[in-house]
Amino acid sequence: MTTGYDFSGSHNYFRDLEPRSGGDSGTTISITFHKGKTTTSTVGGSISGEAKVVFVKASASFDYHFAWQWTNSSTYTWSWKVPNNMRHGYLHAGVKVKYTKWNYNQTQPNCTTKVLRSGSARLVYEGRETWHGKS
Numbered sequence: 001m002t003t004g005y006d007f008s009g010s011h012n013y014f015r016d017l018e019p020r021s022g023g024d025s026g027t028t029i030s031i032t033f034h035k036g037k038t039t040t041s042t043v044g045g046s047i048s049g050e051a052k053v054v055f056v057k058a059s060a061s062f063d064y065h066f067a068w069q070w071t072n073s074s075t076y077t078w079s080w081k082v083p084n085n086m087r088h089g090y091l092h093a094g095v096k097v098k099y100t101k102w103n104y105n106q107t108q109p110n111c112t113t114k115v116l117r118s119g120s121a122r123l124v125y126e127g128r129e130t131w132h133g134k135s
Contacts, residue, residue, distance in 0.1 A: 002107045003116070005057040010100040014131055015039060015124075017072070017094040023082050025089075030079040033093035033128055038071040045102075045119015054102055058123055062098065066123040070095060078130045086134045096125040 017037045023029035043051035052068070059066050082089035104117040 001109065004105060005054065005061070006103050006105060007058055007061050007100045008103075010062070010098060012096055012098050014092065014129055015094045015097050016092050018092075021091045023089060025082055025086055026084050028079055028081045029089065029091050030077055031091045031093045031130065032075060032077045033072055033130070035072055035075045038069060039095055039124055040069045041066060041122060041124045043102075043119065043121045045117060047117065050104075050117075054119070054121055055123065058098075058100060058102065058121055062100075062123075064098075065126065066098070067126045068124075070124050070126055072128055076128065080132050088134065090133050092131050092133070094129060095127070096129050098123045098125065 017039060018031060018033055021029045021031040041055060043054045046054055055066065055068060078091065078093070080089070080091050099120065099122050101120050102118065103115045106114045106116050108114055
């Protein structure tokens with residue numbers, strides 16, 4: 001019987017590491033991303049020692065080198081002018097994260113798949129991100 005991991009239900013989202021900055025239409029807002037801000041990938045549902053294995057297998061499956069832990073190495077400041085057609089806007093600073101569900105499966109002699117363990121993971125992309133949005 002063979003065993004292996006699979007991943008499903010994946011999507012990307014952004015995680016704030018600084019309080020967002022806001023402003024009204026036509027104003028320029030700024031945000032500072034401070035040196036030393038740190039975030040970590042998480043793996044839930046795993047047994048002792050398995051979290052790093054899930055992390056490595058997910059990196060291979062998605063063909064990306066995620067960061068188990070990422071720390072901002074320099075202080076950066078960004079500015080953005082809230083467009084006139086937007087009542088109120090926000091500027092964010094943080095990181096991009098991939099959420100995924102995972103299963104550890106075993107293929108049975110009758111060719112069916114048995115799920116031995118399952119969980120979810122939040123995997124941090126390397127590098128800082130800024131993004132803006134509206135209220």
